[in-house]
Amino acid sequence: MPKISDKGLKMPPSPIRKLVPFAEKAKKRGIHIYHLNIGQPDIHTPQVMMDAIHKIDLKVIEYSHSAGIESYRRKLVGYYQKFDINLSWEDIIITTGGSEAIEIGMMACLNAGDEIIVPEPYYANYNGFSTQADVIVKPIASSIKSGFALPPIEEFEKAITLKTKAILICNPSNPTGYFVYQRRVGNSS
Numbered sequence: 001m002p003k004i005s006d007k008g009l010k011m012p013p014s015p016i017r018k019l020v021p022f023a024e025k026a027k028k029r030g031i032h033i034y035h036l037n038i039g040q041p042d043i044h045t046p047q048v049m050m051d052a053i054h055k056i057d058l059k060v061i062e063y064s065h066s067a068g069i070e071s072y073r074r075k076l077v078g079y080y081q082k083f084d085i086n087l088s089w090e091d092i093i094i095t096t097g098g099s100e101a102i103e104i105g106m107m108a109c110l111n112a113g114d115e116i117i118v119p120e121p122y123y124a125n126y127n128g129f130s131t132q133a134d135v136i137v138k139p140i141a142s143s144i145k146s147g148f149a150l151p152p153i154e155e156f157e158k159a160i161t162l163k164t165k166a167i168l169i170c171n172p173s174n175p176t177g178y179f180v181y182q183r184r185v186g187n188s189s
């Protein structure tokens with residue numbers, strides 16, 4: 001009989017998906033459910049995007065470049081420049097979602113047992129991603145009293161050990177919505 005691996009057993013369930021069976025059962029009993037567990041979009045997808053999907057003229061859906069389509073990667077360089085983040089298009093890899101990007105980032109930059117400092121509350125699936133990568137999450141608390149602003153630098157410094165390899169800042173933060181925006185020097189707009 002095949003067994004689940006040690007890592008598979010250690011893997012925490014996605015707290016977002018864990019609630020789904022409870023919600024489904026409650027719905028069957030006629031209870032109205034507010035799905036606060038998932039950020040399902042309720043705004044219309046821009047028409048230009050819907051039109052592009054409907055009018056696509058492709059006979060074969062084939063593999064693209066493994067790092068992503070070059071024209072898209074070049075366009076993203078301009079987007080990041082608006083925030084004074086200067087990248088070359090070759091620095092950018094396209095993934096199918098945030099989860100894949102974070103998992104690849106952790107596995108590419110951290111070894112088993114390395115630590116990553118993360119202000120909390122944080123996106124709950126970081127626990128699963130770090131279990132996959134054998135990485136240890138070191139949370140530091142942000143407070144509702146300061147609108148969940150990033151903790152002072154001293155708190156980050158206190159959490160740093162010889163095993164610290166990364167600090168993960170989610171901007172804008174999910175779930176707090178806290179947003180760090182640094183204006184360009186000399187830009188009055």
Ligand SMILES: Cc1ncc(COP(=O)(O)O)c(C=O)c1O
Pocket residue numbers: 039096097098099100102123170173174
């Ligand atoms: C902060 C954060 N990181 C990662 C993810 C995962 O992104 P994806 O659903 O694109 O894999 C989400 C999704 O809500 C998120 O809010």
